[in-house]
Amino acid sequence: MMIRLGSWLMNIRATTIHIFVNRAKVSSSGSDKMEQEVIEAEIVLPTHLSFKKVQMYEKYPKGQSRGRHWKHLKQIIQAENYQNYPPDEPNYVNIESPPSMHPCKRICDITGFEAPYVDPRTNLRYANTDMFKFIRSLPNEYVQRYLALRNAAVVLK
Amino acid sequence: MPFISKTQRQSDYSLFPSSCPIVIDNGASYFRLGWAGETDPRIIFRNIVQRPRLKTTGETVTIVGDHDPALMKYFDCTRSGPRSAFESNVVFQFEIMEYILDFGFDRLGADQAEIDHPVLITECACNPVQSRSKMAELLFESYGVPSVAFGVDAVFSYKYNQQLGVCDKDGLVVCSGFSTSHAIPFVNGEPVYEACCRTNVGGYHVTDYLKQLLSLKYPHHMSRLTWEKVEDLKMEHCYVALDYASEARLFQKGTKEADEKTMCWQLPWTPSPTEELPSEEDIARKAALREKQGQRLREMAEAKRTSRINELENECKGLEFLLQQLKHVKDSDIPSFLSETGYISKQEIEAALVKVTQSLRKAKGEQADTEEKTDPSLTEKYSMVDIPDNMLTPEQLKEKRKQVFLKTTSEARQRAKQKRFEEELERERQNKQDEEKRLENPELYREQLRTKYRELSEKVEQRKRLKTNGHTNGNNNGTGGVGRGERLNAAQKERMRLLTTAAFDRGKGEDTFGIRDEDWQLYKLMSKDNDDDDEGPDEDEAELGRMSARLKEIDPTFVPKLESGSSSAELPRLRPLTKEDFQIVLGVERFRCPEILFNPNLIGIDQAGLDEMVGVSMRRLPTRGQSVDERITNSILMTGGSCLFPGMAERLEAGIRMIRPCGTPIRVVRASDPILDAWRGAAAYAAAMEFPQQTFTRMDYYEKGEDWLRGYQMRYTI
Known part of the structure; x- marks a missing residue:
């Protein structure tokens, strides 16, 4: 009944306050249908929280571009325009470590032992003949997954 | 267990004055x-949000943090997995961040109109200003926080340990966290960010x-290896x-020491019951059951047949009665008489x-x-067949x-x-020949039959397999069989292949297609009708059936192979x-x-590992003097969740010793x-009198x- 009344109110251009009251009621009626166990554990975040000045449903109204696009780290860094600042000023990009100076450790992709050999067909590193037999018997999907572990898989774009 | 969530709702929120920082x-x-x-x-939980239904x-609901997995059965999590607000260690998804803060403040017991406490929140070193300002905005706008301070978690941890006397005011912190690792040097108790460095490897990796x-x-055990379990x-x-x-x-080398170090996780496993042959009793019972079912079916068929016969007989009687009655009716009255019955003429009734x-x-x-009866009347029935066309009237021609x-159809039937x-x-x-052979040498015969049966069944099976999944290993196309190709049978796949190769072979060198006659066969293979050749049971299968019947007769130990699903059922057995x-x-x-923390190269990240990072950080330090360097290396603190691995300190020390000059105190x-410690350091810092500044x-x-x-940067020594 409350729900119907509320939506009717909405239809006749009720004030925003009315809508919020209505929404809060809807959510509480929804929780009535929840299992007792779930309610007791309180694992579901309430939609209305008294300590907030702006509620979630006001900020991100239902149905309105739910998955709002947030800038990814790459975009954030680009937007920061670090190139415009003096290079000796520390920033997120220039504090990154340089490439390692140590010789690259080559380990068998399958076993983790030291790997003196590389299979030219699959590009997998291997430790001994047994492993060579094993990698030759591997289906291509697995070869690619092993290669992906060290970011060396063939990526088709 | 180092990671334990605490999400009990706190009840003493109102006891804290509004000057007390959170x-x-x-x-x-x-x-x-x-x-x-x-x-x-007070509150600890995993920094993740799920929005299941x-x-x-x-209804879509929000669940923050990790909870008792038993409760998750009430939710449909198929659409959305756990999501984090972080990318690397920078907060970028502020919608998720808001849910997390909501949950955190809610559990802290906040019940007033806003969060009327200063907030000290940690961030990563050199956090991009976009992330920092969004966070400040969120705290100010949504929660009404009066004031905010940002600090770096690793630095707080160092400061806390400095207070405890673990490390000195000049030193270096190596913080290996969830998604990144940092090395930050300290001079006079203040972090030197110019000299810090970050590698994007952490516990997550x-x-x-x-x-x-x-x-x-x-x-095979992929499903058991969940993220939580592996963690x-x-x-x-x-x-x-x-x-x-x-x-x-x-x-x-497989030494004894290595064996001792090898750990084994036994998955729940119950030995499968040793397979027993079905007992006599079982067989008898099953046979009886089958017999009973057969009986029932036969009875049903019989009942159906009798009811149909009854029906037909009734109809027959009715029609005969009608004809009888018609005899008494004048010819002219027939149509009116028949109008009720639905028939039009006497002929029609007779035909019916x-x-x-x-x-x-x-x-x-x-x-x-009926067929037999037609035989004698053959000649008069087809009386007109032999008369030439020109001697017949049009009607007779039709008849002919x-x-x-x-005639042709009946002859064909006869031939069949x-x-x-x-x-x-x-x-x-x-059969007679077989029997003779068998009588000659029963053992040999049986053996021969068995091998033949085996060969044939293999052949049939092979063909079936080919038909259903094409080539046994999809090694040639590499993609592991995703998408549409998987559902086609071998013949259809071959056709697809032909079509695609035909399309792509164009323009590769000289086009010689069509010079040889065989080239044109390609179209025959490509045509769609080509792949319906597998209709109906084929010869081999029929032969197989015959053989298995025969074997069953003469060989009591013979068990025919299961017909359907045999290939899948047999493999594990x-x-x-x-x-x-x-x-x-x-x-x-x-x-x-854990080696990837020291050699990120192993997972394809081309950056310095933890030990080298210390060296890089030392090199980057602007004010240098040997005494400062020595003081710094003499107080290296490891913090962060990924520092909990045993052997970490020894390895780090060994690695740093390799980089630093000989004789350096480390x-x-x-x-x-x-x-x-990061939280504790921050809490101690926020409690200081000078914190509000x-x-x-x-x-x-x-x-x-x-x-x-x-440019905002907090002073850590106050």
Whole structure:
């Protein structure tokens, strides 16, 4: 009944306050249908929280571009325009470590032992003949997954 | 267990004055929230949000943090997995961040109109200003926080340990967190960010590497290797080897020491009951059951037949009665008389009668005689066939055509019958031959038959397999069979292949297509009708059936292969599954996975590892003097969740010793609590009298703008 009344109110251009009251009621009626166990554990975040000045449903109204696009780290860094600042000023990009100076450790992709050999067909590193037999018997999907572990898989774009 | 969530709702929120700051350690893996001046955070939970649907109502709800997995059965989590607000260690998804803060403040017991406490929240070193300003905005706008301060978690951890006397005021912190690792040097108790460095490797990568390695090693147990479980395995078993190569060699040689270091996780496994042959009683019972079912079916068929016969007989009687009555009716009255019955003329009734009697006969099972009957009347029935066309009237011509048609069909039927008869004879002859052979040498015969049966069944099976999944290994196309190709059978696949190659072969060198006649066969193979050749049971299968019947007759030990699903059912039965098949063995993986912290190259990240980072950081330090350097290396603190691996301090020390000049004093210590020290340090800092000077208010933020916020840096020594 409350729900119907509320939506009717909405239809006749009720004030925003009315809508919020209505929404809060809807959510509480929804929780009535929840299992007792779930309610007791309180694992579901309430939609209305008294300590907030702006509620979630006001900020991100239902149905309105739910998955709002947030800038990814790459975009954030680009937007920061670090190139415009003096290079000796520390920033997120220039504090990154340089490439390692140590010789690259080559380990068998399958076993983790030291790997003196590389299979030219699959590009997998291997430790001994047994492993060579094993990698030759591997289906291509697995070869690619092993290669992906060290970011060396063939990526088709 | 180092990571334990605490999400009990606190009841003493109102007891804290509004000047008491709330301290938040916003780590990429865990979120910790508490009051300044206390020793432990009040609320701890995993920094993730899920938005599943309630199974009962379909309503989307928000669940923050990790909860009892038993409760998750009420939610439909198929649409959305756990999501984090972080990318690397920078907060970028502020919608998720808001849910997390909501939950945290809610559990802290906040019940007033706004959060009327200053907030100290941690961030990563050199956080991009965009992330920082969004966070400040969120705290000011949504929660009404009066003032905010940002600090770096690793620095707080160092400061806390400095207070405890673990490390000195000049030193260096190595913080290996969830998604990144930092090295930050300290001079005079203040962090020197100009000299800090970051490698994008952390506990997340270790767990992920372990998970991938194990699921590649044990593809059958992939479903058991959940993220949480692998995380547990990592924390329980992984360690850092002092020297990777020599440790790996130990395992390669299979020494006793390596065996002792190998851990084994036994998955729940119940030995499958040893397969017993069905007992006599069982067989008898099953046979009886089958017999009973057969009986029932036969009865049903019989009942149906009798009811049909009854029906037909009734109809027949009715029609006969009608005809009888018609005899008494004048010819002119017939139409009006018949109007009620639905028939038009006497002929029609008679025709109907004939039809009904015929089907009655058929139902009673005496259909054979109709054909026999036609035989004698053959000549007069097809009387017109032999008369030349020009001697007939048009009507007769039509009649003749009909007769010719009838004659040819009946002859064909006759021929088919003859052929069947001959086949029967042939089979009988073969059987007789077989029997003779058998009587000659029963053993040899049986053996021969068995091998033949085996060969044939293999052939049939092979063909079936080809038909259903095409080539046995999809090695040639590499993609592992995703998408549409998987559903086609072999013939269809071949056709697809032909079509695509035909399309792509164009323009490759000289086009010689069509010079040879065989080229044109291609179109025949491509045509769609080509692949319906597998209709109906084929010869081999029929032969197989015959053989198996025969074998059953003469060989009591013979068991015919199961018809359907045999290939899938038989494979696992090749070898009974043992306890070892349900074990997940952790050998080299125990130290291979944490090794990526020191050699990020192993997972394809081309950056310096933890030990080198210390060297890089020292090189970057602007004010240098040998005494300062020595003081710094003499007080290296490890903190962060990934520093908990055993052997970490020794390895780090060994690695740094390789880089630094000979004779440098090096002391590597672990933080008193690598996980909670960041929060504790922050809480102690926020409780200081001078803390309010380090915060900024909403007004400050809007007046001074983003450029100011970029340069904002708190002083840690107050």
